[in-house]
Amino acid sequence: MLTVTLAHPGVLDALEGAADGVPAQVRLVGWDPADPLPDGVAPADVAAVVLARADRDRLRALETLPALRLVQLPSAGFEHALAHAPVRAALCNARGVHDAGTAELAVGLLLAAQRGIDDAVRDAQEGVWRPRERRSLADRRVMVLGHGSIGAAVARRLEPFEVVVVRVARTARVEDGAVVHGADELARLLPTVDAVVVVLPLTEATRGLLDAAALAALPDGALVVNVGRGAVVDTDALVAEVTAGRLRAALDVVDPEPLPADHPLWRAPGVILTPHVGGASDATVPRMAALVRAQVTALATGTALRNVVREPREDRS
Numbered sequence: 001m002l003t004v005t006l007a008h009p010g011v012l013d014a015l016e017g018a019a020d021g022v023p024a025q026v027r028l029v030g031w032d033p034a035d036p037l038p039d040g041v042a043p044a045d046v047a048a049v050v051l052a053r054a055d056r057d058r059l060r061a062l063e064t065l066p067a068l069r070l071v072q073l074p075s076a077g078f079e080h081a082l083a084h085a086p087v088r089a090a091l092c093n094a095r096g097v098h099d100a101g102t103a104e105l106a107v108g109l110l111l112a113a114q115r116g117i118d119d120a121v122r123d124a125q126e127g128v129w130r131p132r133e134r135r136s137l138a139d140r141r142v143m144v145l146g147h148g149s150i151g152a153a154v155a156r157r158l159e160p161f162e163v164v165v166v167r168v169a170r171t172a173r174v175e176d177g178a179v180v181h182g183a184d185e186l187a188r189l190l191p192t193v194d195a196v197v198v199v200l201p202l203t204e205a206t207r208g209l210l211d212a213a214a215l216a217a218l219p220d221g222a223l224v225v226n227v228g229r230g231a232v233v234d235t236d237a238l239v240a241e242v243t244a245g246r247l248r249a250a251l252d253v254v255d256p257e258p259l260p261a262d263h264p265l266w267r268a269p270g271v272i273l274t275p276h277v278g279g280a281s282d283a284t285v286p287r288m289a290a291l292v293r294a295q296v297t298a299l300a301t302g303t304a305l306r307n308v309v310r311e312p313r314e315d316r317s
């Protein structure tokens with residue numbers, strides 16, 4: 001019997017209630033690694049752990065599970081888990097689960113900023129009727145910075161808005177008939193776009209990628225949308241640009257996070273903030289449940305896992 005623990009009760013309920021559930025030799029158990037194991041579950045029983053939160057303490061708690069074969073992250077980002085997840089287990093991310101939700105929010109932030117929806121909401125709260133001409137999204141050049149599964153989903157949703165999508169990734173390539181520029185072209189491309197949608201993971205290469213020099217290269221009035229990781233953008237440099245009124249921003253992720261109540265971004269002009277909710281939609285649970293079903297079926301049948309970001313290896317520590 002393979003014991004699989006799941007921290008998210010909605011994913012557990014979805015799997016237990018599905019007609020096409022998990023293989024018969026798989027036992028599903030609700031468990032958050034911040035808590036003791038449930039009665040009737042021994043550490044040696046657990047073959048896979050599906051997390052709802054993947055902080056350092058929860059990941060390190062998994063070291064007590066000697067038979068662990070899979071650690072399933074709830075996020076597409078995985079850089080935070082590499083130093084803490086047990087190396088003897090495969091580490092998998094949730095690539096694909098959050099594509100739609102995050103892409104929807106990215107487009108929503110773009111539209112809200114371009115069409116002044118945030119200002120209209122504030123006016124409505126004051127009972128003020130204040131029509132103004134706003135920027136269109138149509139006919140703009142929008143850079144999608146990061147062309148993994150979420151970046152590609154953003155690009156697909158942008159095309160019907162009659163924009164020119166400028167795709168940028170670590171390496172240049174042609175993907176599904178579309179040109180993807182390499183990161184070495186970023187400095188040349190930034191002055192040519194009206195908006196940048198950041199969909200990058202946080203790595204040593206991407207930390208502070210949009211620094212003061214990169215932001216200065218953007219044209220006056222350009223919009224920075226970040227749905228990737230906050231630290232990809234230099235916060236101090238962005239604050240300086242938006243405070244001066246030269247750039248605008250629509251941010252689902254920030255650095256630091258959560259944003260302190262006294263941080264200047266809260267009050268900066270031309271800034272829209274959402275509290276890291278790109279993947280927080282009702283599409284997430286059924287998509288996560290489908291991924292977990294595929295993962296536990298792979299464990300039970302000895303076939304390949306999906307979304308492996310680090311293969312298991314012998315722990316030599």
